[in-house]
Amino acid sequence: MRRVLIIGATSAIAEATARLFADDGDRLFLVARRKARLQAAADDLAVRGAEIAGCEVLDVNELDRHRAVLEQAEHALGGIDVALVAHGTLPDQQLCQASARLTVQEIQTNAVSTVALLTRLSELMERKGAGRIAVVTSVAADRGRQSNYVYGAAKAAVDTFLEGLRQRLYKAGVGVTTIRPGFVDTPMTAGFEKGLLWSQPETVAKRIHHSILNGKDVVYVPSFWRWIMLAIRLMPRRVFKAMKL
Amino acid sequence: MGRNSRYRSWARPPAPGPQGAVRLHWRDEQLPEGGGPFLAYGNGRSYGDSCLNSGGTLVDLRGLDRFISFDAETGVLRCEAGVLLSDILGRFVPEGWFLPVTPGTQQVTVGGAIANDVHGKNHHWAGSFGHHVRRFELLRSDGSRLLCSPRENADWFGATIGGLGLTGVILWAEIALKRIEGPAMEVESLRFSRVEEFLELSRASHNAYEYTVAWIDSLTPGPGGARGLFFRGNHAAGHHAAAPSRRKPGLPVTPPVSLLPRAAVGLFNTAVYRWPRRRHAVAHYEPFFYPLDAVPNWNRLFGRKGFYQYQCVIPQDQAGAAIGEIIARVARAQEGSFLSVLKVFGNRKPPGWLSFSRPGTTLAFDFPDRGRSTLALLDTLDEITDEAGGAVYPAKDARMKARIFERGYPALHRFERYRDPAFMSDFWRRVTSGDTQQGAANA
Numbered sequence: 048m049r050r051v052l053i054i055g056a057t058s059a060i061a062e063a064t065a066r067l068f069a070d071d072g073d074r075l076f077l078v079a080r081r082k083a084r085l086q087a088a089a090d091d092l093a094v095r096g097a098e099i100a101g102c103e104v105l106d107v108n109e110l111d112r113h114r115a116v117l118e119q120a121e122h123a124l125g126g127i128d129v130a131l132v133a134h135g136t137l138p139d140q141q142l143c144q145a146s147a148r149l150t151v152q153e154i155q156t157n158a159v160s161t162v163a164l165l166t167r168l169s170e171l172m173e174r175k176g177a178g179r180i181a182v183v184t185s186v187a188a189d190r191g192r193q194s195n196y197v198y199g200a201a202k203a204a205v206d207t208f209l210e211g212l213r214q215r216l217y218k219a220g221v222g223v224t225t226i227r228p229g230f231v232d233t234p235m236t237a238g239f240e241k242g243l244l245w246s247q248p249e250t251v252a253k254r255i256h257h258s259i260l261n262g263k264d265v266v267y268v269p270s271f272w273r274w275i276m277l278a279i280r281l282m283p284r285r286v287f288k289a290m291k292l
Numbered sequence: 293m294g295r296n297s298r299y300r301s302w303a304r305p306p307a308p309g310p311q312g313a314v315r316l317h318w319r320d321e322q323l324p325e326g327g328g329p330f331l332a333y334g335n336g337r338s339y340g341d342s343c344l345n346s347g348g349t350l351v352d353l354r355g356l357d358r359f360i361s362f363d364a365e366t367g368v369l370r371c372e373a374g375v376l377l378s379d380i381l382g383r384f385v386p387e388g389w390f391l392p393v394t395p396g397t398q399q400v401t402v403g404g405a406i407a408n409d410v411h412g413k414n415h416h417w418a419g420s421f422g423h424h425v426r427r428f429e430l431l432r433s434d435g436s437r438l439l440c441s442p443r444e445n446a447d448w449f450g451a452t453i454g455g456l457g458l459t460g461v462i463l464w465a466e467i468a469l470k471r472i473e474g475p476a477m478e479v480e481s482l483r484f485s486r487v488e489e490f491l492e493l494s495r496a497s498h499n500a501y502e503y504t505v506a507w508i509d510s511l512t513p514g515p516g517g518a519r520g521l522f523f524r525g526n527h528a529a530g531h532h533a534a535a536p537s538r539r540k541p542g543l544p545v546t547p548p549v550s551l552l553p554r555a556a557v558g559l560f561n562t563a564v565y566r567w568p569r570r571r572h573a574v575a576h577y578e579p580f581f582y583p584l585d586a587v588p589n590w591n592r593l594f595g596r597k598g599f600y601q602y603q604c605v606i607p608q609d610q611a612g613a614a615i616g617e618i619i620a621r622v623a624r625a626q627e628g629s630f631l632s633v634l635k636v637f638g639n640r641k642p643p644g645w646l647s648f649s650r651p652g653t654t655l656a657f658d659f660p661d662r663g664r665s666t667l668a669l670l671d672t673l674d675e676i677t678d679e680a681g682g683a684v685y686p687a688k689d690a691r692m693k694a695r696i697f698e699r700g701y702p703a704l705h706r707f708e709r710y711r712d713p714a715f716m717s718d719f720w721r722r723v724t725s726g727d728t729q730q731g732a733a734n735a
Contacts, residue, residue, distance in 0.1 A: 059317070083318070083319075083320050084318050084320070087318065087319060087358055087360075088358070090358065090359070090360050090361060091358035091359045091360070094359035094360070094361065094362045094369075094371075094383070095359060095383060096383075234315070234317050234355070237315065
């Protein structure tokens, strides 16, 4: 039985991953923004075999509440073996370009709140000297593209933060997994045309679950994104800047 | 077609007219304003056009796939409408619970099972799926939410069971699972060569066997009417049966032509009938209940033109003669049904106003679409069914005429007052005459 904290528990990716923990009878503490949906997810996971240690409503932008919620989770679970951080929003790039305020708000939700949570969380886990932190970033973190660089920049900040955190926590015996999903068919992407590169949350969840259990550092989900993003990263800037990605 | 090309029906690969889709993920969501007419869509296993809505918007409910509660004492499960029957079996068979009624595929949603009031091999004992639904919540296009049970909003309960997704969207339902000792089934198979013999076997098996069904060879009926195999079974006590391996390869693409030519179907049917088999066997429940689920996308075997399913029910006093005649007509037409299934229903009163299963004998075929000759044969079968006072199954139909539907489902006029005014399906457009819709507008 693992003790698992999930932040952003009602995101489609988190919910699908949580079901895999539930299948194993793991003990879960769930955090999400909307109460009714958090309860729906918790009820489902309980019937699927999870032991629900607790649920807490949190808007991740309430930075002042982070410490209390994390301590509550640690207490309810009796220690944290796995912390999965999976909250996020998908900004409308066009609207962000026209509004500094909106851009900052999106960076706040997708980067600042995560960095703040990770700071507190790593403190808790470093003290215990064991456990794993897994964070959902994005393939968008690999290179800024005109179509969604606000989102990409936020995810890149988290991604780089995790790289450093991994090095620091290694000595304490705490692992850090960076999860970079590609296009996933979720409510977040409901408005997009779905093509061949799209995956279902259940497929993505299997790889995330496996990566957490096997202590991977950085994973692309599905794995073919590693090669797509390698090609995109290797593209010379001269060529890249003229492209329409 | 864009992103909605995945919304098809099971038997007819040619796409319907352009239709939009919205996906519900949470029970607290509402239907979008405007954008109708809507139609509830589960996992797309209806064969014909009852799950299609050309020019309208499908409400995709697969995102509502959560369990809500389970009472381990009574077996009462509450779950969202988009949960698949396979999810329920996967979770609860290991705990000793089984579906009270299951159709021939586990790839259907709970909402779909209610909306089509599906039946199984145990109809003679358990009735249809709707008999085991205790309660559900219905979301209407005006934003209202109705709790429905035999006691609360009983009219809506009766209209929605078998209501083809037209009364609104079922958000969740409560069903009673039943106790089993394990995943094993004890199965017996017997040959028969005449319809009367089949009816006699059904009568003789009624009390001692929970599950009965027969397979018939529709190409070579033989002199006395129908040759086939009669299967009867019970959940086994204390036996362990190896689970079949999961996910066999299916057809990744639809071939341009049918891979089931007449000659192959004939050989297959003869081989199945003649193949020596053990009379008694212990088997895992999956191949017994869901033989076709082992071949994902088996519908693609019929090629791009797809196929027609035909299922009718004939009242018991007419069954011998009418079934015999239908089988003879099908054999004469040489349309070549791959799997033809025969089953005697029990006497329970149907739970839904538009429920298909009712006392009588039911017969199902699948015919590759060969155009006019196939349609002409199906019209003939409709006439025989109608003459005998029977009905054709909407979940499997893509072509019956309004008159045939009206005669088989006299409650449809009453039902029309409960159909959500912002809901519609290609099936419903086709089988309701102008009068019926006029009546609804005035109601």
